[in-house]
Amino acid sequence: MTVRFGLLGAGRIGKVHAKAVTSNPKARLVAVADAFAQAADDLAGQYGAEVRSIEAIETAADIDAVVICTPTDTHADLIERFVRAGKAVFCEKPIDLDVERVKSCLKIVDAEGGTLMVGFNRRFDPHFQAVRQAIDEGQIGDVEMVTIVSRDPGAPPVDYIKRSGGIFRDMTIHDFDMARFLLGEEIETVSAQASVLVDKAIGDAGDYDSVSVMLATASGKHATISNSRRATYGYDQRIEVHGSKGAVAAENQRPVSIEIANGSGYTRPPLHDFFMTRYTEAYAREISSFIDFVESKSPASPSGVDGLVALALADAALKSVKEGRAVKVSEITGPLADRSVFQGR
Amino acid sequence: MTVRFGLLGAGRIGKVHAKAVTSNPKARLVAVADAFAQAADDLAGQYGAEVRSIEAIETAADIDAVVICTPTDTHADLIERFVRAGKAVFCEKPIDLDVERVKSCLKIVDAEGGTLMVGFNRRFDPHFQAVRQAIDEGQIGDVEMVTIVSRDPGAPPVDYIKRSGGIFRDMTIHDFDMARFLLGEEIETVSAQASVLVDKAIGDAGDYDSVSVMLATASGKHATISNSRRATYGYDQRIEVHGSKGAVAAENQRPVSIEIANGSGYTRPPLHDFFMTRYTEAYAREISSFIDFVESKSPASPSGVDGLVALALADAALKSVKEGRAVKVSEITGPLADRSVFQGR
Amino acid sequence: MTVRFGLLGAGRIGKVHAKAVTSNPKARLVAVADAFAQAADDLAGQYGAEVRSIEAIETAADIDAVVICTPTDTHADLIERFVRAGKAVFCEKPIDLDVERVKSCLKIVDAEGGTLMVGFNRRFDPHFQAVRQAIDEGQIGDVEMVTIVSRDPGAPPVDYIKRSGGIFRDMTIHDFDMARFLLGEEIETVSAQASVLVDKAIGDAGDYDSVSVMLATASGKHATISNSRRATYGYDQRIEVHGSKGAVAAENQRPVSIEIANGSGYTRPPLHDFFMTRYTEAYAREISSFIDFVESKSPASPSGVDGLVALALADAALKSVKEGRAVKVSEITGPLADRSVFQGR
């Protein structure tokens, strides 16, 4: 079987997914849509796909699945439309910046029996997957403490920051999802502190650039997250998990691994300086998993609920900063029946 | 000049200091006191020192300085007695488990113009000193985020736990001091979470074995601490500091650095399994610094106030756990005129 | 411009090059030839190319370049035919197992003014390229000593060994080329020792499985090579270069870089277990360079002479083992006017 794709949005992340789809022997990129005709033309041309309108893709008989890479404020509407049109949907995170809107969207997905996968690409990084596999194999015993250090090479433009929903919803959200992926138990409370150390303009825009977060589960497992919008040495992405029988850590990745020694010491090159080179393999595996879910008609993971919970953790973190206290996730979400992170196990 | 020492307490940590003193060409171990005559005899015999009572050491003309390694509840009294007797005092941490008792003790030290150094040995570890030196040289720019992972190979006996003042005052206190040593600015707020994951008996004794802490300074610098009472792979002691121009990290230490490769992968031996082998060099440098302070009659560092502030951070952390909120250090200490950590710079 | 390729040979290495060609935006795979019709069909089908005979490719107007992946004993003939047919030729190493045959072939290439590139893929590995770049930038001063450790995960079948020309011509030849690539000066003498430690059957077939080689240039620079046909821990491929101002080393590569710690120590996964996964990126860059040479009509590197010299070094090594003495390369080649390795600098 070949899964026939429509791509909605031909921007930076759209290109990443176009490459992943066209490199996959089980997929075909049929159509590209973008509000900017030139962007759609260029991307479609590069891969031999057609340019179509969103409406045309919605009703097309030769499209099985769509990848939503449009601006965030269109995500929830498009998910609803395409689920109703019977297409499998892969949507870039976040579903929406508002928890209530996400919940209403997921109700429709649920009612339609739709397939929805949310783009937490890091779960598909081979190194992070190997960490989870080591846990699943029992190599470190019971998980006790997850430590995530996640730092961007540099801050995005302040214009982007303003539309981003803030650092917790834009950047830390990946780490919240990773913490859930590794803890193996839902998070109950969130404590956070945040400050502006990198760029005063970020503070002027009402956001933070340096944050620390502590998470706790019902049984007392911990996770800590340390974020900065700027790391001079590259894209710093480390996770480690401490357990009852041992620990497992994923090391940072660098494009070239040589070492030069001289009187000043031993020097290795900096890390990757961009998420796309760092996570190239993760994006390929992510689409490959989506195709598997579509083919097998099994529930996709990470699911819409995974997207909802990660967003709720971001909201809880922000509330914790504002109120100087530990915030329960249930204060944000209310009770949730289904928290699907564990289905992947 | 040779500094002539009396050693109070011939137990485990007393032996460590006896070795450091006798290995130092500028020091001489003159006398040893211990409530257990046999312990004092053995240690004095090994190094050619005399056994004396505490009173005899207090009044001895041939003793310039004492090292206090007796049980914690005797520290404050002994500091006061020996400062009054005109001896320079090195005291193992903590000065006392009660902040008010520490403050009253320090008042007397101050009134007497005494020399008091508190035993935060980690500041003298060559690797951690190199981290601080890199900061002082401006190699990472402004300090922004300190990350400390500190895990013991195994939990102490529950009997010890009961007398220890709890994990924050007994174990995390070293990390609080290290955070202050590296942040270069006083800590204002403490958030902590704590649980019992290692040994239920520790919980039954009213303590925790797994804790996470977030610290913030007035200007918004962060520190995070992750502690566990058990690490199967050895004595896990890592610090890293993220700054505006770069980062610096101290790696874990292992007694043997070989690597064995086979079909299962590449394996290096575990870390040190004991604080005494891990910090051998730190203890030697610590006593050497104390001797320098005694010789130069300059204020010792870490000082009594450093001991006080670290204890207050521990109390604040415990309060944060109990109350589920960020606690200001000033809630514990009241305003402090002198916070001496920075004098060493 | 798009370079239109014919692929001769659809076996294991042919597939590697087919993938590299079809992934390159500046190339198109037009035709595949193979004595086994099924193999040609399968590979052509996978990439939308035609199946053609060698003769048809030779005379085709829509083919600019060929990649020769046929058995070694056909290489020299095919190079001559396709150079005469005006095609640019990329040929897998070796050109032939006989130095005289290689020389006669290169004369024809030269007379025809043909483009010939020889497949020493390791020169295109990003890590080894970074080593060479560090040298070229003067970061280690003058090159003095090159150290190469090169070990295969496992020995090939004895049938292959018998046709291979022996370990020096089959395996060490890559390291000879790498030594030349890094020394920056021609090798004058070769000393080698060889034994059978891995598999007696290899010895019975008249070959060795474990060899050490020392190389010296006219100015006294050294290179050493250590080869084994079996490494339980994966494909061990390390080079380091010691110079007057420092040293540079390329580390081994592993598919997953996590580390698991427990009471037995710290374990990282094994290395790549196959040359194709280890050198994926090198193969892509190699074809990309070939395309650049074809487009720019500049002499290709590594050249036919590079192929010749590496083979001569292999012959010299074998002679050194047999005669227990240092062998001059000129004993094998006679004087060579052109030794093209340096053109790439």
Add this chain to the structure above:
Amino acid sequence: MTVRFGLLGAGRIGKVHAKAVTSNPKARLVAVADAFAQAADDLAGQYGAEVRSIEAIETAADIDAVVICTPTDTHADLIERFVRAGKAVFCEKPIDLDVERVKSCLKIVDAEGGTLMVGFNRRFDPHFQAVRQAIDEGQIGDVEMVTIVSRDPGAPPVDYIKRSGGIFRDMTIHDFDMARFLLGEEIETVSAQASVLVDKAIGDAGDYDSVSVMLATASGKHATISNSRRATYGYDQRIEVHGSKGAVAAENQRPVSIEIANGSGYTRPPLHDFFMTRYTEAYAREISSFIDFVESKSPASPSGVDGLVALALADAALKSVKEGRAVKVSEITGPLADRSVFQGR
């Protein structure tokens, strides 16, 4: 029992051994002799020992053992005198620069039933010992190939070079001994190449500063050694052993293990810059082993024969360079009945 020591020679290496002896609880330094009275006075004074003449130490009833740290050309005579005087003898390498003189000396040691240990300190390095232990435990199966990279931070003065016997007898000799220690089988043939790349003055003095060596045993095991008199990045001391089931390597040692990251990459400090700081622990363990041999009256290891064989390997290497061929060790030594390296196993 306490072993009472006389120290012959109060120079650089004499001080190293004085410290090792006086730090050992089972030893006492009784007397120091040196042709320079001041040197003897200073060293004896530092450790509370007496200054005596060599003759007085020879006949002293209160001396059990001597450590010979005098110039090389006095070693053989002193060994003979002190063995005849019934003292256990530890002698710095080499016994003599002349193989025949060593043989005649060892005959006397043998005839007297004397205890003689030769100072190959590296066998006692904890990391190299761990390598040997891994081999002895069978962790890498049968040893096949030993690789030694050994580079000094900087060349000694040319005056020293002239008296040293040349790089093979002065520097490589340690690596020859280490190769024997790890191969577990006697070396039969030596091939070497040597050049002057570091300092022309070394060549003018008739010596080399850059050498490569290949060694082979009767069963075909290999060892390679790479030496340079200068490494800008410190004292480069690496060994690795490849075996049928795996490999084991000892990593380089650095005094401080931090890592600084910035836009230029990740930098660790240089290695130790001096053999005494690099091998501090080895010297202490070496003397401790000697004391054990003296106490247990068991044959010492490394023995006089170990010293003889290492010297013969050096002579064979020089002969190989001069004659451009593989040299058999038996060409140098004649047949040897006893090659004692294996007794330690």
